Amino acid sequence: MVTVHDEDSGPSEIFSMPNIRHLRIVESVGRNSSISRAAVEVSLSQPAVTQAIAKMEAAVGRPLFDRASNGSYLTAAGEVFLHRVRRFLDQSDRAIRDLHSVDADRGHASHITSTQIRCLIAIAQSTSFSQAARTVGISTASLHRAARELEANVRKPLYRTSKHGLVLTAQGSELARKLGLAIREIQAAEDDIRSLDGIESGKIVIGALPMSGAYLIGATIAKLTNSFPEARIYVTNSPYGVLLNSLRTGAIDIIFGVLRRPDWAVDLQEEALFSDPYCIIGRSGHPLSSRSTISTSDLLDYEWIIPGEGSPRRRQYDALFNGIDRRPRVSLETSSLSTIRSVISCSDRLTLVNRHEVETEERMDMLSVLPWTSSFPPMAKGITTRADWLPTPIQQRFINLLRNHAQDVAAYPAPELLSTAS
Numbered sequence: 113m114v115t116v117h118d119e120d121s122g123p124s125e126i127f128s129m130p131n132i133r134h135l136r137i138v139e140s141v142g143r144n145s146s147i148s149r150a151a152v153e154v155s156l157s158q159p160a161v162t163q164a165i166a167k168m169e170a171a172v173g174r175p176l177f178d179r180a181s182n183g184s185y186l187t188a189a190g191e192v193f194l195h196r197v198r199r200f201l202d203q204s205d206r207a208i209r210d211l212h213s214v215d216a217d218r219g220h221a222s223h224i225t226s227t228q229i230r231c232l233i234a235i236a237q238s239t240s241f242s243q244a245a246r247t248v249g250i251s252t253a254s255l256h257r258a259a260r261e262l263e264a265n266v267r268k269p270l271y272r273t274s275k276h277g278l279v280l281t282a283q284g285s286e287l288a289r290k291l292g293l294a295i296r297e298i299q300a301a302e303d304d305i306r307s308l309d310g311i312e313s314g315k316i317v318i319g320a321l322p323m324s325g326a327y328l329i330g331a332t333i334a335k336l337t338n339s340f341p342e343a344r345i346y347v348t349n350s351p352y353g354v355l356l357n358s359l360r361t362g363a364i365d366i367i368f369g370v371l372r373r374p375d376w377a378v379d380l381q382e383e384a385l386f387s388d389p390y391c392i393i394g395r396s397g398h399p400l401s402s403r404s405t406i407s408t409s410d411l412l413d414y415e416w417i418i419p420g421e422g423s424p425r426r427r428q429y430d431a432l433f434n435g436i437d438r439r440p441r442v443s444l445e446t447s448s449l450s451t452i453r454s455v456i457s458c459s460d461r462l463t464l465v466n467r468h469e470v471e472t473e474e475r476m477d478m479l480s481v482l483p484w485t486s487s488f489p490p491m492a493k494g495i496t497t498r499a500d501w502l503p504t505p506i507q508q509r510f511i512n513l514l515r516n517h518a519q520d521v522a523a524y525p526a527p528e529l530l531s532t533a534s
Contacts, residue, residue, distance in 0.1 A: 132229075135168075136201065138193070145183040165177065175189070175190070192301065192304045199294075199502065204290075210286075233295070235280060241256065259278075293362045300502070303504040307506075312340040312342065314344070317348065318348070319359060320349050321367065322369075329347070332513045333347075336510050356374075365503075367497075372424065389488075389490040389491075390486040391486065392464055392481070393480065394480055395458070396478060401482055417445075420445050425465070456479055
């Protein structure tokens with residue numbers, strides 16, 4: 113299944129998560145290979161630990177431990193699940209520690225409950241406490257109580273009063289972001305475990321930048337879903353700033369397109385997949401398309417469509433006419449390829465794009481790439497992910513396929529790629 117969203121952060125999630133104390137019990141039993149030793153470590157009776165394990169196994173849908181006379185040992189599913197549990201616990205504990213600059217005033221990560229985390233994230237994603245309460249499925253009074261209990265546990269102010277009521281402080285927002293990412297680990301465990309049975313399923317949420325190169329991402333999605341029809345792929349198209357925030361909050365898994373990570377986003381990493389040279393396009397049969405070469409002065413006689421301020425293409429457009437007193441007439445600013453295609457197809461307007469962004473349109477004879485030689489360095493394109501992200505098997509397959517298609521892009525000049533890639 114493939115779903116495309118415009119100006120959206122991706123599909124909504126079912127707002128649920130396991131009991132955190134039960135997750136800590138699973139971790140303790142797995143590390144100690146013993147229910148009795150784990151019971152001492154978590155200060156519970158052995159029957160209580162056994163009951164907690166049974167509840168987690170029921171939730172996961174398969175045994176997590178093989179019981180023997182000399183201990184309890186992880187099954188294959190248990191190994192996979194425990195790896196995600198440990199990542200969840202490490203990230204959530206670190207999120208609490210990061211609130212404090214000294215150990216003396218450290219909050220109690222072990223006392224935080226799943227209800228408190230769900231409430232915090234709901235508040236961060238909602239415009240009011242009443243809306244957050246409906247999201248979680250509890251009363252507003254219960255939401256307020258859980259919010260204040262979490263604040264007491266971490267010993268830091270997470271909320272402040274505003275004219276709209278209680279809102280998150282900067283520390284509260286950052287804690288919600290980090291705990292939201294931690295929850296993603298538990299949500300990913302189901303896909304990890306299903307892969308043990310040879311079932312390649314699960315969800316991939318891709319943030320595609322405008323003018324990122326539709327053919328490459330489309331070819332990758334087509335090949336993946338042909339091989340693994342149970343995969344669910346969501347593509348959201350938004351400006352870079354929106355996608356950057358969505359990636360850092362876990363709403364999307366990958367940003368595909370131009371690499372432009374800001375220096376402050378140290379929690380993200382980029383991988384260059386291919387270089388995309390600049391070109392100038394016009395409609396099919398444009399007066400300039402029949403020439404062997406064109407000069408900068410030739411470009412001044414036509415109206416242009418330009419990208420918005422601050423974008424890499426806008427900087428190159430401005431550089432194209434540096435040192436020239438006269439500038440082309442401009443009546444439209446947009447980064448929407450569909451808008452550019454529509455306007456260019458019925459006029460003699462020109463615009464500056466990257467070569468592989470218009471492969472499909474050129475092949476369909478919807479536009480022409482003009483005989484202009486670019487002196488600009490090609491734009492680096494690829495994927496941006498969270499630095500500590502652990503992809504599920506289906507997400508890793510998608511990335512590997514995308515890398516393979518990107519190698520084809522590098523090996524074949526457009527539009528020849530369109531007739532050679534499958």
